[in-house]
Amino acid sequence: MNRWGATALAVALAVVATAPAAVAQQDSPAPEAAPPFTSTAPPPSAPAPTARIETDSVRLVGGRLVRHLRLAIPGAPDGTASITWQAYGGSRSATRLPRLGHGRVTVSVRSGHLTFRKRIRVGGGFDRSGGFCEQIDLSSLGAVMPAATACPDASTATRGQLPSRVPEFSMYSDSVGAGLLMSSGATARAAGDMSAVFDLKVCRRLTYLPCPPNPVSALSAIRSQPGSVGDIAVIDVGYNDWAQVYGIESVVSALRARGVKRIVWMTLREHQSSYASINVMIRAAAKRHPFIQVADWNAASAGVGGFAADGVHLSSGSSVNALADFVRRQVGKAAEALERS
Numbered sequence: 001m002n003r004w005g006a007t008a009l010a011v012a013l014a015v016v017a018t019a020p021a022a023v024a025q026q027d028s029p030a031p032e033a034a035p036p037f038t039s040t041a042p043p044p045s046a047p048a049p050t051a052r053i054e055t056d057s058v059r060l061v062g063g064r065l066v067r068h069l070r071l072a073i074p075g076a077p078d079g080t081a082s083i084t085w086q087a088y089g090g091s092r093s094a095t096r097l098p099r100l101g102h103g104r105v106t107v108s109v110r111s112g113h114l115t116f117r118k119r120i121r122v123g124g125g126f127d128r129s130g131g132f133c134e135q136i137d138l139s140s141l142g143a144v145m146p147a148a149t150a151c152p153d154a155s156t157a158t159r160g161q162l163p164s165r166v167p168e169f170s171m172y173s174d175s176v177g178a179g180l181l182m183s184s185g186a187t188a189r190a191a192g193d194m195s196a197v198f199d200l201k202v203c204r205r206l207t208y209l210p211c212p213p214n215p216v217s218a219l220s221a222i223r224s225q226p227g228s229v230g231d232i233a234v235i236d237v238g239y240n241d242w243a244q245v246y247g248i249e250s251v252v253s254a255l256r257a258r259g260v261k262r263i264v265w266m267t268l269r270e271h272q273s274s275y276a277s278i279n280v281m282i283r284a285a286a287k288r289h290p291f292i293q294v295a296d297w298n299a300a301s302a303g304v305g306g307f308a309a310d311g312v313h314l315s316s317g318s319s320v321n322a323l324a325d326f327v328r329r330q331v332g333k334a335a336e337a338l339e340r341s
């Protein structure tokens with residue numbers, strides 16, 4: 001065999017030797033790709049329905065505290081909830097109010113709403129006050145209240161411990177406002193369904209020395225009033241004053257120190273130039289202090305009959321009722337402003 005034949009034979013033998021390995025590589029399956037990563041954590045749960053207050057009021061009606069609470073609970077199923085309640089009430093002159101009642105009730109929840117109503121006797125007249133505190137359990141519905149309420153655990157409570165109270169106001173006036181005392185029902189008409197104290201004195205001045213029979217000034221009355229002055233104060237003083245001594249800022253400071261949140265300041269009927277000057281001062285004070293609400297009695301009483309010859313004092317039922325209704329509307333407006341704030 002020559003060298004060319006030997007070379008050809010060697011090549012042939014090499015091909016035969018490597019063929020099985022190549023075939024084996026072609027027949028071997030390709031390695032499987034790793035499966036994609038998937039989390040084993042459970043899906044996040046939906047947030048629990050949270051209650052929202054739609055109505056939260058306490059009113060004084062016929063010697064009773066009348067409670068109305070309404071909650072919206074979007075997404076909550078129909079069912080029941082448990083409410084543990086307490087009510088406290090008494091005289092406006094008291095710093096602590098006695099407990100009037102307590103209990104636990106089950107209320108229905110339908111179409112995402114809960115309503116709780118309660119009446120409890122507090123006695124007395126429109127100078128009584130009080131409020132409620134509730135702890136509401138929505139766990140059976142899988143729902144929650146926006147915040148837990150800490151209710152008093154004692155036989156008495158301060159007003160600050162009651163989340164829901166009757167709106168309270170005090171009215172200070174001179175002989176013009178004292179005309180409300182001409183009718184036995186006028187002050188009750190002015191009070192409406194709120195707790196009211198009427199301090200109406202002939203010859204009163206705002207901060208200056210009075211004329212006979214020498215009542216204390218409005219400023220002194222505010223500082224010395226026992227118990228609660230209230231969230232709202234009505235000032236109807238100025239017919240015995242002069243602009244030079246009409247101390248608005250002193251009265252504002254005293255009312256704020258007593259916890260008053262909104263001041264309803266009535267304008268005077270402008271039958272004298274000094275009354276017009278005081279009205280300018282009242283409006284200027286309201287621009288300085290957003291919590292002062294100007295109650296324009298000068299405009300509201302235009303066309304009302306039943307005034308005395310001086311044009312400012314009340315002398316008959318028409319003017320008395322007009323003032324009572326005006327006070328009630330203005331205090332109601334002030335209470336609404338506080339609820340929105």
